[in-house]
Amino acid sequence: xxxxxxxxxxxxxxxxxxxxxxxxxxxxxxxxxxxxxxxxxxxxxxxxxxxxxxxxxxxxxxxxxxxxxxxxxxxxxxxxxxxxxxxxxxxxxxxxxxxxxxxxxxxxxxxxxxxxxxxxxxxxxxxxxxxxxxxxxxxxxxxxxxxxxxxxxxxxxxxxxxxxxxxxxxxxxxxxxxxxxxxxxxxxxxxxxxxxxxxxxxxxxxxxxxxxxxxxxxxxxxxxxxxxxxxxxxxxxxxxxxxxxxxxxxxxxxx
Numbered sequence: 001x002x003x004x005x006x007x008x009x010x011x012x013x014x015x016x017x018x019x020x021x022x023x024x025x026x027x028x029x030x031x032x033x034x035x036x037x038x039x040x041x042x043x044x045x046x047x048x049x050x051x052x053x054x055x056x057x058x059x060x061x062x063x064x065x066x067x068x069x070x071x072x073x074x075x076x077x078x079x080x081x082x083x084x085x086x087x088x089x090x091x092x093x094x095x096x097x098x099x100x101x102x103x104x105x106x107x108x109x110x111x112x113x114x115x116x117x118x119x120x121x122x123x124x125x126x127x128x129x130x131x132x133x134x135x136x137x138x139x140x141x142x143x144x145x146x147x148x149x150x151x152x153x154x155x156x157x158x159x160x161x162x163x164x165x166x167x168x169x170x171x172x173x174x175x176x177x178x179x180x181x182x183x184x185x186x187x188x189x190x191x192x193x194x195x196x197x198x199x200x201x202x203x204x205x206x207x208x209x210x211x212x213x214x215x216x217x218x219x220x221x222x223x224x225x226x227x228x229x230x231x232x233x234x235x236x237x238x239x240x241x242x243x244x245x246x247x248x249x250x251x252x253x254x255x
Contacts, residue, residue: 003237007032010085011234012077014068014126015095017044019195020145023223024092024230025061026052031231035061036081036088039095068095068122069114078129087137090234091130093123094145096163096197104158112159119163123170127185131174135181142178143233144171145226146187148249164189168245175243184242188229191249193221216251 011028015021017039025035029052037045037052045063052061062084066077081088097118100111123144134140149157150164167187174185192211212218229246232238247253 004031004231004235006090006231006235009089009234010034010036010081010087011090011092012036012038012081012088012130013092013094014038014066014077016092017041017048019197020190020193020223020226021092021094022048023227024094027224027227027231028090028234029056029060031235033090033234034059034085036064036077036084037061038064038066038077040065040067068126069118071125074122074126075129078126087133088130089134089139090141090143091126092143092145092230092234093126093167095122096145096160098157098160098197100159101156103155107159115159115163116166119160120166120170123167127174131178131183134183135178138182140183141234141238142171142174142183142185143230144185144187146171146189146245148189148191148247148253150189150245151247151253171245172243179242184233184238186233186238186242187245188226188233189245189247189249190226191215191221191247191252193223193226195223211252214252214255215249216255219250221248221250 011033013021013025016025016037025037029035037049039045042065049061049063064077064080066073099114100107144167146167147164149161150168154161171185171187
């Protein structure tokens with residue numbers, strides 16, 4: 001367990017009341033971390049935190065409601081996590097938005113702005129709020145959940161893909177900036193994963209057929225299959241890893 005041991009460390013994960021985010025906090029807690037579970041809905045966060053505490057002992061997880069679109073909410077999220085656990089060792093920027101599904105020519109200004117704001121600027125804000133303490137301690141990791149959409153063209157989720165490509169560049173820039181202070185910044189780029197967020201894709205039989213036909217493994221992913229990489233990047237096993245985008249897509253992008 002030494003390479004993946006997170007005992008005594010704290011992880012803050014946005015969008016962690018369900019899907020990939022929930023799998024990440026559950027697996028990080030399993031490897032010893034204290035975790036801050038956050039999304040917009042406090043009841044959903046409490047459900048996840050209570051399940052983690054029941055499994056691993058009281059005080060291992062806290063629930064904090066926060067809207068990533070609000071800088072004040074993110075500041076409060078950081079403050080409450082620090083008050084509960086003392087410091088934040090690992091941040092996972094997982095929460096994202098995609099209010100539009102269709103050709104990019106038809107997207108409204110408000111929809112495009114929301115995608116860019118929630119998927120890029122909000123990550124920038126949260127990193128601004130947490131990285132200085134990591135850099136001062138000369139230790140920490142930041143992981144951004146991007147998407148293989150950032151590597152591909154799309155006629156249906158084009159604006160979302162623009163934002164996810166930007167996240168990859170954000171990670172590269174910050175890895176170069178924070179590296180001398182031993183703070184690592186990486187991206188995970190999942191393919192199609194069975195989550196509520198991606199329901200419009202995998203519930204559509206035609207899209208699902210196309211997606212799995214192009215995948216080496218001929219199936220879509222599960223949230224746990226992304227969570228393992230998040231644990232790796234936070235743990236000692238990932239100590240020499242920074243500025244990278246890790247594609248986890250069942251081989252879809254190589255065909």
